[in-house]
Amino acid sequence: MPSTDSGERIYAIGDIHGRYDLLQLLIERIGEHSRALPPVRALYIVLIGDLVDRGPQSAEVLAMLYDLQRRNGDVIVLLGNHEEAMLQALDGDIDVLRRWLKVGGDTTLASFGVGPMRRDQDVHDYLALMRRAVPKAWVAWLRHLPLSVRSGDYYFVHAGVRPGVALDRQVRNDMLWIRDDFLTDERDFGAVVVHGHSITRDVDIRRNRICIDTGAYRTGLLSAIYLEGEKRSVLAVSLPVVMAAE
Ligand SMILES: [Mn+2]
Numbered sequence: 001m002p003s004t005d006s007g008e009r010i011y012a013i014g015d016i017h018g019r020y021d022l023l024q025l026l027i028e029r030i031g032e033h034s035r036a037l038p039p040v041r042a043l044y045i046v047l048i049g050d051l052v053d054r055g056p057q058s059a060e061v062l063a064m065l066y067d068l069q070r071r072n073g074d075v076i077v078l079l080g081n082h083e084e085a086m087l088q089a090l091d092g093d094i095d096v097l098r099r100w101l102k103v104g105g106d107t108t109l110a111s112f113g114v115g116p117m118r119r120d121q122d123v124h125d126y127l128a129l130m131r132r133a134v135p136k137a138w139v140a141w142l143r144h145l146p147l148s149v150r151s152g153d154y155y156f157v158h159a160g161v162r163p164g165v166a167l168d169r170q171v172r173n174d175m176l177w178i179r180d181d182f183l184t185d186e187r188d189f190g191a192v193v194v195h196g197h198s199i200t201r202d203v204d205i206r207r208n209r210i211c212i213d214t215g216a217y218r219t220g221l222l223s224a225i226y227l228e229g230e231k232r233s234v235l236a237v238s239l240p241v242v243m244a245a246e
Pocket of ligand 1: 080197198
């Protein structure tokens, strides 16, 4: 059986995508779960990335995690491809900005009080509105989020890894975006890869990887996996699906 580093209790939470309500519930559930266990040397909560976009409350999700991880170093937030797109859009990459707005960036901006871009609006004026709406401290924090973290036989990353490449040689683009080449590969990757990015109905536990993205924004189901030594179990919370206002 794979194992975490000794004395480490880890809860890894899947893609949140603006579902602040589910994140709050799951953090409460994790607290109850952990309090019922014997004391442990170290407890970590790992967020697997894709905090923002699609669901209605991205600003609230960022506020909560920014505060939590400032007060408590045991919260580890990994970068997802949606945070990457948001950062590149804020940096002024207009092509990425236009693409990002179509994959849920519009709802993220709405949660910051920025309405849709008007047809007659200059894209640079719109960019200026965006930059004013998103707190600078949050942007700086997002910019420095790590891509991966490891404990014992487990390796945590947003999308996955390139099969056949050592874990310490993985490249950013694969770690944030890879799908089929990773998902269909049954080889040992050098550790059990815990990832999100590709939605499955339930937490999908395989020999070489564990997918924890249960599509919260469209299923109303947010999942986490608990890992401690050789122990593991799934925690999940669900609420009705909330579509962002158009
Ligand atoms: Mn993703």
